[in-house]
Amino acid sequence: MDALLIGISLLDIWVHIEDDEPQRRAAALLATAALSLRRRLPLPAFLCALPATLVSDAVFATLAALYALASLSRSRVLLVVCALMFAACDITWWMWPSPTFADFSDSSDLINVTYSLATAAAPVFLGQLVQARRELSLRLAEISQAREHGRELLAQSVLAKERAQLAREMHDVVSHQVSLIAVRAGALQVGSQEPMAREAAATIRRLSVQTLEELRHMVSVLRAAGSRPTELTPQPSLADLQRLVDTSGIETELHTDLPDALPATIQRAVYRTVQEALTNVRKHAPGARAAIRIQLAEGTVRAAVTNTAPTRPALLLPGAHHGLAGLRQRAELLGGTVIAGPAADGGYELHLCLPLQQTR
Incomplete structure (x- = not known):
């Protein structure tokens, strides 16, 4: 936009100022250069561009600076004064040492004065309209944000x-x-x-x-709904696996060589997988023995829980059948997989694979 405005201003200078008028050309070039300051310093930019209107017909740069001032300023008095200054310079033909002013008794000069006032008012009104539109957009965004916040508060309630x-x-x-x-x-x-x-x-x-x-x-x-976030329960880690095995009531072998510095999400996923597997053994394979093997190989945590065939009939216990589905969803969130199914010896096996690199 800056390049476009400067290009149009230079074209305006080329059309309205002859080569043998260096003073007017200098004033017009100053006005063109002032366009680069119209966003940061709109009033100084307009004042620098105003002399070009006084000494020449190249007024595009001054009008652009006036529009920028109107779109950024909230002072109506300042805008009226600047518009009148532009109109006064536009109807004055400056020729040193005897400048020529408009004659209000002449109808043609009166038409020129009216035209100059209209020309000054146009960028002011347009700039104010753009400023109002910008503020309206901000208000609409604030209203939308407040409405969204209200919906969130209602949902939380x-x-x-x-x-x-x-x-x-x-x-x-x-x-x-x-x-x-x-x-x-x-x-x-x-x-x-x-x-x-x-x-x-x-x-x-x-x-x-x-x-x-x-x-x-x-x-x-x-x-405690609505208060500060609270952990649902103390989150388990790999250090709790041995206690989980000891209190499971199942004859279980536990083999693990994982380091202690694994991410907490990995440790919880391994613990919950072993916990769900032992619960299923207890419910569906009474009297079976279980084996748990957990290791870290090639940047992947692998956990396998297998059990032998049951030695007595299983009791009918209520269940929602969401355990394995929940394990698979947890593993997918960490970029891993859970595979479960019957084993060849009549037992059952569950395998968990979690990439260590993706969770860091």
Whole structure:
């Protein structure tokens, strides 16, 4: 745009100023050069371009500078004064030492004065219109942003109500039932005479207490809707794998040689995969043995969980069948894959592959 305006101004100089008029040419060239300052210093640019209107007919640069001033300035008085200055210079023919002024008694000069005033008013009105349009666009953007913010607040309010209702249900129903399980398991542990039954009751009681603690933490998180972000539970890592295996109630071999400095997302994905695999073994393959092998090879974390065929019939337990789907989604988010299926010996196997480089 700068190059285009300067080019048109130079063409205006070439058309209206002869070669033997160096003073007028210098004033017009100064006005052309002032166009480069019209955005940062619109008023000085207009004042530098004004002498060209006084001494010549090359007025394009002055009009462009006046338009820039009108599109950036909020002072109506300043714009009126500048427009009158342009009209006064336009109707004055400066010829040193005797300048010629318009004669208002002459009808032709009066027409010229009217034309000069209209010429000065045009860039002022156009600049003000562009300024109003620009401000209107900004206001519309602000309104849209405020409306979007209002929708987000409404969604958060609805979500907070749903979370509060869910917290009440978990506290009133689930926590009560898990507490009852822990109490009954404790009574069975104390009253039973068989060692295996007492051990099973102790395991049930320990898992019930742990589940109850996690439920209470989740209830507190759900009730804290709208406050600062809170972790749902303390996030597990590879250091918790051995405890997970020991409390699974399954005869399991664990082999791992992963370094401790793996990203937290990788550690959580491996832990959740092993946890889901052991849960499936416990539900669908009672009496089976499991083997867990985790290693880092060629920049890829590989975890394999296999189990033998079940030795007794599986109990019918409720389930939503979302476990493996959730593992696959978690792995895909980290650029990895999960493959699961029956093994040749009648058991089951699950393989997790996670590229280490993509998660950093």
